[in-house]
Amino acid sequence: MAMKINDKKFNDRVNQGIHDSVMRRAVSSAQERLYTRRLSAAEELGNWEQWRDLGEQIRQHTLENLDYYLMQLSENVSRRGGHVFFAKTKEEAVQYIKEVVERKQAKKIVKSKSMVTEEINMNQTLESLGCEVIESDLGEYILQIDDHEPPSHIVAPALHKNKSQIRDIFKEKLGYEQSDDPYEMTKFVRGILREKFMEAEIGVTGCNFAVANTGSICLVTNEGNADLVMSIPKTQIAVMGMERIVPTMEELDVLVSLLCRSAVGQKLTSYITVAGPIVEGEGDGPEEFHLVVVDNGRSEILGSQFRQVLQCIRCAACINVCPVYRHIGGHSYGSIYPGPIGAVLTPLLDGYDDFKDLPYASSLCAACTDACPVKIPLHELLIKHRQVIVEKEGRAPLVEKLAMKMFEMGASSAALYRLGSKLAPTATSPFTSGERFSKGIGPLKNWMEIREFPAPSKERFRDWFKKHKKKG
Amino acid sequence: MKVALFVTCLVDMFRTNVGKATVELLEHLGCEVEFPESQVCCGQPAYNSGYVEEAKKAAKNMIRAFEKTEYVVTPSGSCATMFLEYAHIFKDDPEWKDRAKELAEKTYELTQFIVEVLKITDVGAKLEGKATYHTSCHMKRLLGVKDAPFTLLSHVEGLQVEPLPNAQNCCGFGGTFSVKMSPISKQMVDEKVNSVMETGADYLIGADCGCLMNIGGRMERLGKKVKVMHIAEVLNSR
Structure with a gap:
């Protein structure tokens, strides 16, 4: 098999x-x-x-x-x-x-x-x-x-x-x-x-x-x-x-x-x-x-940053607590090793070609890490896989890479973030109505298929805080 | 006591009221709140997606922003966890290692700060009704803050807190997971919504805006009439 x-x-x-x-x-x-x-x-x-x-x-x-x-x-x-x-x-x-x-x-x-x-x-x-x-x-x-x-x-x-x-x-x-x-x-x-x-x-x-x-x-x-x-x-x-x-x-x-x-x-x-x-x-x-x-x-694996996965004693406690496994079942992982342990182990044993999605099949809720009797940091190893996929394998989607570049710019420069967040209510106004978005744009599209998303507040917290301080 | 507020980007832009409530609550409890202006995002979305270099830039900005403060308090278990993670991210970086560790050591999630540092269990809040509390995964499992929210809620006058069935289950947010794996996320959030509805609560309370936007956004779409409140807003009701 x-x-x-x-x-x-x-x-x-x-x-x-x-x-x-x-x-x-x-x-x-x-x-x-x-x-x-x-x-x-x-x-x-x-x-x-x-x-x-x-x-x-x-x-x-x-x-x-x-x-x-x-x-x-x-x-x-x-x-x-x-x-x-x-x-x-x-x-x-x-x-x-x-x-x-x-x-x-x-x-x-x-x-x-x-x-x-x-x-x-x-x-x-x-x-x-x-x-x-x-x-x-x-x-x-x-x-x-x-x-x-x-x-x-x-x-x-x-x-x-x-x-x-x-x-x-x-x-x-x-x-x-x-x-x-x-x-x-x-x-x-x-x-x-x-x-x-x-x-x-x-x-x-x-x-x-x-x-x-x-x-x-x-x-x-x-x-x-x-x-x-x-x-x-x-x-x-x-x-x-x-x-x-x-x-x-x-x-x-x-x-x-x-x-x-x-x-x-x-x-x-x-x-x-x-x-x-x-x-x-x-x-x-x-x-x-x-x-x-x-x-x-x-x-x-022993000589790699994934070494801890070899601590596994195959008890499946991580699988038994995993909410993703509960909803999609073992066969969805496509590997004989399913669940969190499978998502970590499978790409290591059999490569990313068939299994590059597995490290993302986790909300990183860490229920697995918590349940593991030999303390394998499973959710951390999943993040490491994602890092390898982005950095070494170069398999991340282009849109995601661009988004992260923008994130990096915004999140490391307060000035840029301040400008962006200030403009957000106006920039998103064609897509919002009242307190929520009315139309999903970009990554919000998937979100909004099943949920509402709030519109950016008219006044950012930081603007309120300045006024609040002045009031004393 | 001087407290630097790490408000989180979600609160700054989308859930302003949570930030306001946090400030008012801390001031009510005798703290002097400051807000380092250069704070942006903690970098968690990038870090959890595997973009470690991008996350490091965000992290360095945050370390600088909070460098001269005594206590850092944030209304988010997950973002507090990310500050703790900095110590791990920079463990081999001689320039940033100690600075990251210092930030990690002085960072507290809001309820944790009130109970552990201020040693207060009754903040004098009042709210009539029946509520249930969503335990967020990072706050409970990674930050290790389990009891503080319940301790504080148990003293809110007029509030009856119903246990949430299967509270250990993730709500399906998971940051980018909610959009990247949306079919799975949907199953998870629906399960959580069902648990919330089972309690018959008027309020769903939580300590992480990500989870609350997820569960709340789904409940709103489904037309459920449960009011979603951040714990800062509950503790600031009087």
Whole structure:
């Protein structure tokens, strides 16, 4: 699927999102639920701000010493008999996975949820080899059988659908005949997936965190599917973004707490498993273990002014509070990473060509920054993107550039501003009637399509103030 | 106490009454208000659109304008936040770094100044009716001023303040966002208008003219009869 999920223009996608009432109801009720749950989970912990500080420190420390921890991780995985592959690009990552699959002559692959495998477009490549690749996370499974619909959320990929839509998909694609009761539907899929787990030759997982000093990976789920993916098939391939690493179990403890509380408002999710290559004496686990560490542009981000985005632990708290996301839905972003984190990350990983609108899809209300458990200044990074678009990319519209030039002149010269603001009531008089504008001109046109705009006051404040002072 | 008023360009040109109310209120509370004439705009529209160099020029003008003052007070949480941001913008500029920091440290949003510096919680205002208060994002999240407006409003005689449902949501203003992403902005402001209407309030009060022009302009277009007031105007009612 790669980063880009469709070819429509940004405005068309937004328009489609805004008019999808089913999606909007689903998203806003999910946001409401997750918002309250997250707040109470944070409150329960007592000193949430201190936890956030700690989370930020751990992530920053890890990023500052990423080379060291990656080396340590790699040594420890190898020591335990696993294989580690560092993939510079998504192509290299997929190629390596493909080679493992071919060597194993595997045809049946089962997966747990992983955004980075979406990023590198793994499923499609393996399917082209004739493999059956089954998504075992319920949300991902729904999308997969619904003609590979892209995810609209990084934690709850099918968040945009309601239960009757899901029942209809099950009915059409799987011959399901029962009700839209979530329990019944889940039980039904569970039956199907159980068989898939049992017959799979290779299990592919993501990686919430890799623990450097033990050489293990940690997976966080509520369905327990990842545990089956990493314990039944004889071969496991874990795919991780290069930055998803913690030094030791101690830091893992902090980050998992932040992740679960921020993502779903739970103290801990139902299953949190730390595993890796099978160790002598253990009853189950893969005989062969591969860890694919994906760079795909992350090294470049690490050395840039956007470095803080790599602190992300993919909890989606920013998405769950974003008002823009609520109204346009995940698919409008056009990327597998939607919402504020997606608007920052996507142009970094995949360029501005397809995604130059994303940094503007924010009112800079900073709800995202406020919600982030590892304190990524998301709204500031969006402004930085805008700066790059204006200064380095030269992609800003000409009208905007001219307007800003005029702004600069007016705002840096009091004399010019005084003249301009003095003339404003007269200059705008053909477009005003009484206390408001009657016709939208320039940038006011869009404003006035839905709102009134006040006419400039006949007397500026500064003129009043002079008189006021004289009166004493 | 001497106070320099940073009136903001929106108030200077469009919402003059808010400026007048701010001056009268501060004078009523015993402050001597001055108005540095060379002040223009804080540069936020340019800065938030990615035009940092243009914003810096505006910022330098403002730093100069307020250099010789003791306290800077402004009837806008968002514009106060921009003054604070100067310290960040000039952090690597040896000539402007300290001057920017100094301005940031002496800048207060109006209600914040009254509660934190003047230590006043009852300004002796009177206004009959039911009101709801719109919490603006920059003031709450970036400036960190959450309680001061509510504290002051709770002492206004005759005023009943109804909580605004989903107060945490942005109204969809966002400066240039409101025109650049107008279809999305519309959804956001409509949601906010619905929340305001749910309260049954006679007045919508806020501390940022940008948000108030957005919500107020939409309500006016929709024919809603809620009166929009800046908190300075409310606190100056007597």
